[in-house]
Amino acid sequence: MTRRPYGLICPISRACEFLEPRWTIQILAELWNGSTRFNDIRKGLGSISTALLSRRLKEMEARGLIERLEDKASGTIAYFRTEKSIKLEPAMNALAEWAQCNIEAEIALADVDVSTLMWLVRRKIDIAELPQRRAVIRFHFRDDPHRSAPITG
Known part of the structure; x- marks a missing residue:
């Protein structure tokens, strides 16, 4: 399903369009926390299906947010953040801090x-x-x- 852009000339709207598909930010956070292999990313996210994770990883690679590297010798695949996604760290830290301060959540x-x-x-x-x-x-x-x-x- 193709998403419709907001149609706004606003950097925040453009960023939301870019990062909007569900699980994108959580996948970036999982990579940020050190997971690089598909199953490790899936374990860290808990309830994401393997099909959806695979689709999101392909989309994120196409957008330049992650890089997929295959070890030819072992046949294993690892995912790494690109410079583009590394630059999101301050925003993700600020978002996490904001959530901790402003969203009441009894777990x-x-x-x-x-x-x-x-x-x-x-x-x-x-x-x-x-x-x-x-x-x-x-x-x-x-x-x-x-x-x-x-x-x-």
């Missing part, structure tokens, strides 16, 4: 996909700070005594 455990939450937490752990031996960090969610999630490293 209930029932509304959170625990496996996605653990994926997000796992990638923020500095493994260099963990002991050299195997370590397990277990999260216990008080709202549901039967739900717990380990992070193993």
